[in-house]
Structure formats: structure tokens, C-alpha cells
Amino acid sequence: MPGFALRGVVLRHGDATVLDGADAELPGEGVTVLWGPSGAGKTSTLRLLNRLDVPDGGSVAYDGTDLADLDPRALRRRVGMVFQRPTPFAGTVADNLAVASPDADRTTMQQALERVSLATDLLDRDADTLSGGELQRMCLARTLITAPETLLLDEPTSALDAEPAQEFERTVLDLVGGGLTVVWVGHDAEQVRRVADRVLELRDGGLVESREWELARRSSS
Amino acid sequence: MTISWTGLAVSLVLVVVAAGISLAWRLGLERSIVWAAARALVQLLIVGGILVLLLAPGVSLWWSWLWVAAMLAYAAYTARQRAPSIPGLLPVAGLAFLAAGAVCLLVLFGLGVFPLTSRTLVPMAGLIVGNAMTSTVLAGRRLQEEFADKRGEIEARLALGQSGRDAARPYLRGVLRSALSPQIETTKATGLVFLPGAMTGLILAGVPPVQAVLVQAVVMFLVLAAAATTTSVVALGLVRRLFTPDDRLLALSRART
Missing domain, CATH: 1.10.287 (Helix Hairpins)
Incomplete structure (x- = not known):
């Protein structure tokens, strides 16, 4: 499965240097968590992976091809992203799914909702009436309906209560079991231990794999 | 008088x-x-x-056309001075004024509403450019505010594989509506709430009131068309500049007023 390769990546955020010549490999399987202190630039780093931002130096490659040489719209359909806060568009849940996949019929949309454990009768509900947890699942379904190979998650449960956060977590791990690759920006150490197959830490301008974590999935794999 | x-x-x-x-x-x-x-x-x-x-x-009419061209250039410069935080406003404003001028002057003189003379060309062009400048600054600021406020939604659309233009479209409608609304409200209130400048001037100058009303009506329609044309050209022109060729949304500060 395709993964990412960072080569000499320099990334500045305002006056701060987030990455300073970073080299890293993100394998095309399982869950890779990006970890680091608040404000370290985890989100900025994640945004490089679907070209919502570009590095100030060096290169990022996906599946062996420099992102600069890929059509960004095609890349973003292969590499989906769910943001920290739910980003519903105006209209119903079906309207939201249609933005991602204008040709999708109702059956396809219902299957997308089932994949994220949402009731299919929510399709005609106004997105604004959903709870926070439901909204974030809808955003996940909206991304999955484009059939991405890799999913970028930017602290997707940080705005959720404990229970919906764990439901979201279980849904994502089920998807990973089905072959989806996930890059997850972590904010909660307990969650990282539960979901991660490997942890890359942002440290001193580099992105290095940390072996210090006791990862539940590493011992089980 | x-x-x-x-x-x-x-x-x-x-x-x-x-x-x-x-x-x-x-x-x-x-x-x-x-x-x-x-x-x-x-x-x-x-x-x-x-x-x-x-x-x-x-005196040749060409001197009047030269004056109109100078007005357009100065108005584009002034629009940029009034809204310096909007990227790339100068060329977009220039294009919008040209479009508004072309549409309005073609209708006025091409369809024979007024005879084409220096006496009609210069003041009409002045009206068009003056109102177009106000619409440009308003549309530019509204666009900048809307895109800064809705950045999350727009980037979510980009992340789903939409082009910048497609991602921007739902928000452009709101910008166009709110930029045009003040002009529509002003048009509706004309005559009831206030007597507009052109009509007041004509009446003071001794022109019969009915004639003043007819001229004022033409001026109102002119201003409405100028505002609509300018607003849409500015919105479409600026949207192209807010995205990179690889469909990334540029960093935007909220408009300074």
C-alpha cells in the first residue's frame, strides 16, 4: 500500500520552524500517530500530506511520486482528511455526501453512513441538527465516500465527549482492519496507546519514530 | 439658478x-x-x-474619453488604497470598472438614451466609476471576511477533491447578495426617504421636475447595473487570486475597515 516519504522537509509556521530538514517514512498501513507538544506543528505537518500546504523546502512523496508532480485534486481523493472540528456544509446529510460524490445514489450514501455506524435514516436530516459526535462521523462518511486509500485525521475527537470519541475511535480502527491507512494527529496519550501502530514525534525540527510508547496494537500485531 | x-x-x-x-x-x-x-x-x-x-x-470627444480613462485608473488606485489588505485588488478593480463602464455606456449611448457628447459622457462615466468604486471595496471586503470566516468549510471542500472555484461557489453567492443589498435598498428608498443628488441638482438648476425625475431614474438604473457588474467581476476576479494554481487557499486576514 502507498505511503509517504519526507525528504529534507523544511516547514515554517509564522516565525517558528516546525520542521528543519526532516526525513521520515510513513508506511502505507495501519495507524501512524503524529505526536508532539501543543503548538509544535502537528496539524501543519499533516496538511503537507494532502497538499493543503506546501513545504518551504525539501519534498513530500506519496506512493513514490513527489506531491508537486501529482494533480492535487486526484491526490486529495486518494488521501482524504477529517478536520479537528466538524465542518458540515449547509443542507442535509445527503447534501453533504453529494458534495464529495455528486453521482452517489441513496444506496451508496446509506452504505457510507453504515460504514461509520450512523443510522441510515439520518440521510434527510439537516446536518446542523446532528450532535457533535454524529457530525464528525458524517464528516468521516463524507470523506470515505470518495474511497480514499489513506485517511488523515487531525485530532478528530478533541471536540467530542468521551463516549462519542471512543465510538469514533472504534469506527476508525474497524476501517483500518479493512485495509485503510490512517495518519492521526494525536492529542490524548491514552488514545494514542489504544490506536497507534507507530508514533512519530515532532522533536527539534525532526520527525522521529518513538519506541517509548507501550502501544496496545503493537503488542497485538 | x-x-x-x-x-x-x-x-x-x-x-x-x-x-x-x-x-x-x-x-x-x-x-x-x-x-x-x-x-x-x-x-x-x-x-x-x-x-x-x-x-x-x-473640442474633440477624444479628450473626454481620455478623461474617462484617467478616472478609471485613478479609481482603481483609490480602491486599492481603501482596501490594502485585499490581495491583487488593483488589476481586478480596473477590470471591473472597464466592464461596468462598457455595459452602462453601451446601453446609454448605444441605445440612444442620451446623445454621445462630452456633456453626457463625462458625468455619466463619473457616476459609473464612483459607484463602481464603492461596490468594489464593499465586495472585496465582504469576500475577504467570508473566506476568512468559512476557511474551515472551504478547505474541507478542497480536501474532498473540489477545485478552488467549485469550493468557493457556495460562499460567493452570499458575498454577492450582501454586497448588492445596500444598493438595492437605496434604490427602493429613492423618492420616499430622500431625494437623490442628481435630481436635486437638476431641480436647483431650474430643470422641470418631470425631466429631472426621468434623468434621475436613468441614473439609478445606471448605478444599479454598475454595482451588479462590478460586484460580480470583483468577486470572480478575486476568487481566482485567493487560490493557488494547485487549489490551495491562501492565508487571509480579516478585512480592515
Whole structure:
């Protein structure tokens, strides 16, 4: 499965240097968590992976091809992203799914909702009436309906209560079991231990794999 | 009806009233008020002098067209000065003024609403450009605010594989509506709430009221068309500049007003 390769990546955020010549490999399987202190630039780093931002130096490659040489719209359909806060568009849940996949019929949309454990009768509900947890699942379904190979998650449960956060977590791990690759920006150490197959830490301008974590999935794999 | 230089001098009492109010309330605006009034008077006198030259018998219409071109360029420059935080406004504003000018002047002179003379061309072009400038700044600021506020949604659309243009479209409608609304409200209130400047001027100058009303109606429609054309050109032109060729949304600060 395709993964990412960072080569000499320099990334500045305002006056701060987030990455300073970073080299890293993100394998095309399982869950890779990006970890680091608040404000370290985890989100900025994640945004490089679907070209919502570009590095100030060096290169990022996906599946062996420099992102600069890929059509960004095609890349973003292969590499989906769910943001920290739910980003519903105006209209119903079906309207939201249609933005991602204008040709999708109702059956396809219902299957997308089932994949994220949402009731299919929510399709005609106004997105604004959903709870926070439901909204974030809808955003996940909206991304999955484009059939991405890799999913970028930017602290997707940080705005959720404990229970919906764990439901979201279980849904994502089920998807990973089905072959989806996930890059997850972590904010909660307990969650990282539960979901991660490997942890890359942002440290001193580099992105290095940390072996210090006791990862539940590493011992089980 | 004419006004004498003495009459003009006496009317400066009104500027003194405005400055006096500023002094009484300690607003600190006295110098600005006096400076604005003096500047406006000098600018009007200069324009009046140029109009005397342009409207003199035997002067080629091309001089009036040259004056119109200079107005367009200066208006684009002024629009950028008024909204410096909007990226790439100067060329977009210039294009919008050209489009608004072309549409309005073609209708006015091409369809024979007015005869094409220096006396009609210069003031009509001035009206178009003046209103287009206001619409440009308003549309530019609304666009910048909307895109800064809705950045998350727009980037979510980009992340789903939409192009910048497609991702922007739902928000453009809102920008166009709110940028055009003030002009529509003004048009609706005309005659009931206030008497517009052109009509007031014509009546003061002794033109029969019905004729003044007809001219004013044409002017209102002109202003409406100029605002609609400018707003849409500015919105579409700026959207192209807010995205990179690889469909990334540029960093935007909220508009400074």
C-alpha cells in the first residue's frame, strides 16, 4: 500500500520552524500517530500530506511520486482528511455526501453512513441538527465516500465527549482492519496507546519514530 | 439658478458647524473636517475647470474619453488604497470598472438614451466609476471576511477533491447578495426617504421636475447595473487570486475597515 516519504522537509509556521530538514517514512498501513507538544506543528505537518500546504523546502512523496508532480485534486481523493472540528456544509446529510460524490445514489450514501455506524435514516436530516459526535462521523462518511486509500485525521475527537470519541475511535480502527491507512494527529496519550501502530514525534525540527510508547496494537500485531 | 462666490463662501459656515460639533464633543475631527472640505472644494474646482475645457465648442470627444480613462485608473488606485489588505485588488478593480463602464455606456449611448457628447459622457462615466468604486471595496471586503470566516468549510471542500472555484461557489453567492443589498435598498428608498443628488441638482438648476425625475431614474438604473457588474467581476476576479494554481487557499486576514 502507498505511503509517504519526507525528504529534507523544511516547514515554517509564522516565525517558528516546525520542521528543519526532516526525513521520515510513513508506511502505507495501519495507524501512524503524529505526536508532539501543543503548538509544535502537528496539524501543519499533516496538511503537507494532502497538499493543503506546501513545504518551504525539501519534498513530500506519496506512493513514490513527489506531491508537486501529482494533480492535487486526484491526490486529495486518494488521501482524504477529517478536520479537528466538524465542518458540515449547509443542507442535509445527503447534501453533504453529494458534495464529495455528486453521482452517489441513496444506496451508496446509506452504505457510507453504515460504514461509520450512523443510522441510515439520518440521510434527510439537516446536518446542523446532528450532535457533535454524529457530525464528525458524517464528516468521516463524507470523506470515505470518495474511497480514499489513506485517511488523515487531525485530532478528530478533541471536540467530542468521551463516549462519542471512543465510538469514533472504534469506527476508525474497524476501517483500518479493512485495509485503510490512517495518519492521526494525536492529542490524548491514552488514545494514542489504544490506536497507534507507530508514533512519530515532532522533536527539534525532526520527525522521529518513538519506541517509548507501550502501544496496545503493537503488542497485538 | 446660479450661485455666487459669496454664496459659496457663506456656505462654509456649515463646515464650521460640523467642526464646532467635533470641538464640543472633543472628537478631535476638526482638522479632518476642515481638510476634507477644503480638499473637496479644490478637487471640484479643478474638475470644473477641466469640464469647462472639455465642454468648450469644437473640442474633440477624444479628450473626454481620455478623461474617462484617467478616472478609471485613478479609481482603481483609490480602491486599492481603501482596501490594502485585499490581495491583487488593483488589476481586478480596473477590470471591473472597464466592464461596468462598457455595459452602462453601451446601453446609454448605444441605445440612444442620451446623445454621445462630452456633456453626457463625462458625468455619466463619473457616476459609473464612483459607484463602481464603492461596490468594489464593499465586495472585496465582504469576500475577504467570508473566506476568512468559512476557511474551515472551504478547505474541507478542497480536501474532498473540489477545485478552488467549485469550493468557493457556495460562499460567493452570499458575498454577492450582501454586497448588492445596500444598493438595492437605496434604490427602493429613492423618492420616499430622500431625494437623490442628481435630481436635486437638476431641480436647483431650474430643470422641470418631470425631466429631472426621468434623468434621475436613468441614473439609478445606471448605478444599479454598475454595482451588479462590478460586484460580480470583483468577486470572480478575486476568487481566482485567493487560490493557488494547485487549489490551495491562501492565508487571509480579516478585512480592515
